[in-house]
Amino acid sequence: MKKMLLTGVLLALSGAGAVKVGALLPLSGAGSVSGQAARNGYLLALEEINKAGGVLGRPLELEFADDGSSPAKAVPEFVKLVTVEKVDFMVGGVSSATSIAISGPAKQYNTFMAWIGAAAVPVEDAFADHKYFFHYHPWSYYNFEAILDYFKHLRVTKKARNIAIAYEDGPFGSAGIGDTVAAFKKAGFNVVMTEKFKTGSGNFGPIVSKAKAARPDIFYWVGYDTDALPLATEIKQQNLNVGLIYGTPPSWPVGFEKNRLADNVAGLSLWLPTSPNAQSRAFVNAYRKKFGNVTEEYFAPLAYVNLKTLAAAINKAGSTDKDKVAAALAATNTQTPFGPLTFTKSNKTRYQGFKAGSWLSFQYLGDDRAPVYPLKFAKKTTVWGK
Amino acid sequence: MELFLQTLLNGLLQSGIYALVASGLALAVGVVGIVNFAHGEFLMIGAFLAWALSTYLGVDPLISLPFAALAVFGVGALTYRVSIRHVLLAPELNQMLLTFGLGILLQNLALIWLGGNTRTVTTGYQGSSLSIGELSVGGPKAIAFGFAVLILGALYGVLYRTTLGRQMRAVAQNRRGSQLIGINVDRVYLIAFGVSCALAAIAGVLVAVLLFASPTVGLVFALKAFAIIVMAGLGNLTGVLWASVVLGVSEALVQTYVPGGGGWSDAVFFLLIFATLVYRSYRGAK
Numbered sequence: 001m002k003k004m005l006l007t008g009v010l011l012a013l014s015g016a017g018a019v020k021v022g023a024l025l026p027l028s029g030a031g032s033v034s035g036q037a038a039r040n041g042y043l044l045a046l047e048e049i050n051k052a053g054g055v056l057g058r059p060l061e062l063e064f065a066d067d068g069s070s071p072a073k074a075v076p077e078f079v080k081l082v083t084v085e086k087v088d089f090m091v092g093g094v095s096s097a098t099s100i101a102i103s104g105p106a107k108q109y110n111t112f113m114a115w116i117g118a119a120a121v122p123v124e125d126a127f128a129d130h131k132y133f134f135h136y137h138p139w140s141y142y143n144f145e146a147i148l149d150y151f152k153h154l155r156v157t158k159k160a161r162n163i164a165i166a167y168e169d170g171p172f173g174s175a176g177i178g179d180t181v182a183a184f185k186k187a188g189f190n191v192v193m194t195e196k197f198k199t200g201s202g203n204f205g206p207i208v209s210k211a212k213a214a215r216p217d218i219f220y221w222v223g224y225d226t227d228a229l230p231l232a233t234e235i236k237q238q239n240l241n242v243g244l245i246y247g248t249p250p251s252w253p254v255g256f257e258k259n260r261l262a263d264n265v266a267g268l269s270l271w272l273p274t275s276p277n278a279q280s281r282a283f284v285n286a287y288r289k290k291f292g293n294v295t296e297e298y299f300a301p302l303a304y305v306n307l308k309t310l311a312a313a314i315n316k317a318g319s320t321d322k323d324k325v326a327a328a329l330a331a332t333n334t335q336t337p338f339g340p341l342t343f344t345k346s347n348k349t350r351y352q353g354f355k356a357g358s359w360l361s362f363q364y365l366g367d368d369r370a371p372v373y374p375l376k377f378a379k380k381t382t383v384w385g386k
Numbered sequence: 387m388e389l390f391l392q393t394l395l396n397g398l399l400q401s402g403i404y405a406l407v408a409s410g411l412a413l414a415v416g417v418v419g420i421v422n423f424a425h426g427e428f429l430m431i432g433a434f435l436a437w438a439l440s441t442y443l444g445v446d447p448l449i450s451l452p453f454a455a456l457a458v459f460g461v462g463a464l465t466y467r468v469s470i471r472h473v474l475l476a477p478e479l480n481q482m483l484l485t486f487g488l489g490i491l492l493q494n495l496a497l498i499w500l501g502g503n504t505r506t507v508t509t510g511y512q513g514s515s516l517s518i519g520e521l522s523v524g525g526p527k528a529i530a531f532g533f534a535v536l537i538l539g540a541l542y543g544v545l546y547r548t549t550l551g552r553q554m555r556a557v558a559q560n561r562r563g564s565q566l567i568g569i570n571v572d573r574v575y576l577i578a579f580g581v582s583c584a585l586a587a588i589a590g591v592l593v594a595v596l597l598f599a600s601p602t603v604g605l606v607f608a609l610k611a612f613a614i615i616v617m618a619g620l621g622n623l624t625g626v627l628w629a630s631v632v633l634g635v636s637e638a639l640v641q642t643y644v645p646g647g648g649g650w651s652d653a654v655f656f657l658l659i660f661a662t663l664v665y666r667s668y669r670g671a672k
Contacts (some may be wrong), residue, residue: 166648
């Protein structure tokens with residue numbers, strides 16, 4: 001304890017400037033649950049990094065900016081971090097729409113970006129030629145690969161054939177929807193409905209009515225946490241007879257698990273606090289110690305891993321030179337709460353971290369999220385509503 | 387046929403919540419003569435009050451409804467006293483900028499105090515519905531529709547059957563003339579603005595049950611409310627209900643029958659505003 005205190009005091013008095021990292025997050029708006037979770041992950045990592053001596057013998061400083069889940073707000077906040085705050089590196093980035101919006105200035109300022117979110121393929125296109133773009137979160141085609149694998153399992157075990165799709169009309173939901181439909185069809189499913197909706201509008205009556213007429217086995221929706229309860233409510237109110245409601249929001253509403261309407265709703269996650277690996281257990285313990293509770297949002301450990309690996313790369317590089325740090329980060333090979341992390345090529349970008357194998361499907365059962373697929377991680381069997 | 391009837395029903399039920407939000411805004415515009423851009427934020431306060439009372443004291447949102455209405459009436463009256471009354475004679479642009487700024491202030495205060503997370507309340511009747519043959523009527527939306535009809539009826543009654551209502555109508559027609567015949571215009575404005583905010587809070591409580599509470603939840607409904615009062619005619623309270631039904635049903639029909647209709651829902655109300663304004667201009671020119 002004394003040693004840590006002494007290290008902190010020495011770092012503060014060292015006179016050397018801090019290494020500044022900018023974190024652009026949706027701390028408000030549609031993606032705020034993920035943003036707030038990520039913020040906590042960063043704060044935990046920051047505390048651990050600085051207690052252990054910071055980076056390059058200097059303190060690591062984190063400058064948060066709220067993109068408000070809005071591209072219009074993200075651009076000035078990003079530019080301010082880079083040009084006014086003069087951050088050395090950028091982390092964060094949850095929403096695809098905001099990430100696309102800042103791709104121009106990111107390339108203009110040649111910003112080093114260790115990015116945790118933004119799964120939509122247009123983001124991959126936008127950053128394809130950016131040599132300092134490290135993407136931790138799987139791209140949407142990796143997510144879909146995991147979902148399709150689960151649905152194929154349901155086709156065998158539950159005779160699931162018909163899928164109704166509802167997707168939000170932003171890049172997160174809309175980009176690649178054509179490929180999604182084609183892939184479902186190729187896998188032998190009937191796509192009986194494909195409908196857009198406006199995130200946050202809460203007006204799901206007509207979509208659920210259409211789904212009811214289409215008689216799906218699986219209701220698959222791509223949207224944000226704000227859509228979860230209104231959609232579940234409407235499905236219940238209209239007595240939609242469906243085997244599984246499966247959603248892929250980046251995060252779920254706070255306290256959703258306590259609502260009976262959440263029962264049996266399924267979703268995708270990179271991580272759950274019940275994950276048995278040692279890194280996950282250590283993260284959960286450290287998180288509980290700092291914040292007094294445990295989060296189920298995977299953006300918390302993802303942000304934690306993001307900052308820890310960036311700090312390790314800076315130390316390994318021995319300077320804040322972007323090329324040297326990029327080379328060090330590219331050589332990352334470490335265990336994380338999500339399993340091993342290495343960077344390999346994706347379809348278009350140079351440095352892709354986690355891929356399809358990291359995902360697991362869970363179902364709200366009781367007051368908890370229970371992993372149900374892949375079977376090797378499953379703690380419960382899928383509850384099928386039909 | 388079944389899908390068509392369910393679509394009409396969906397639109398009708400959705401219009402209840404629109405009417406609740408729009409009735410308050412119509413009152414502020416009609417009586418006080420101010421376009422309140424912070425109306426959605428008063429709705430947001432109502433939603434958060436319902437969430438807080440439900441989460442921390444276990445109070446059902448429907449029971450918390452009168453408390454939320456009363457509390458937000460107080461906030462509205464205070465807002466009127468502190469800011470609105472001072473710009474009533476100022477150019478309209480100043481009035482709009484004031485209420486717009488007030489909206490941003492309230493939204494950001496909510497962000498600072500409560501954070502940006504989406505908060506939901508849990509009630510036993512959230513997923514309840516009534517089945518009529520193959521058609522389903524959602525419980526909370528039916529309650530919202532019932533409240534809208536009741537409140538608009540009560541407002542109509544107050545405006546046309548009570549002294550306060552007559553005073554409100556007189557003030558709405560001619561501020562100076564009302565003062566000359568001894569009406570306390572400032573008091574009438576304060577009450578009208580407070581009631582307008584209370585109506586937004588009632589809508590907010592129901593929105594918390596139907597959707598969620600968040601600092602930005604009011605924006606969507608405030609925009610719809612503006613469309614409705616334009617359709618109904620500024621300050622026309624009786625027109626609010628039918629305009630809400632037109633908007634709700636139009637949205638539902640577009641969402642159900644137009645391919646990719648969910649993405650067009652925002653266009654529907656802009657189109658309705660556009661059509662209404664063109665029609666009114668055409669009629670006025672004749």
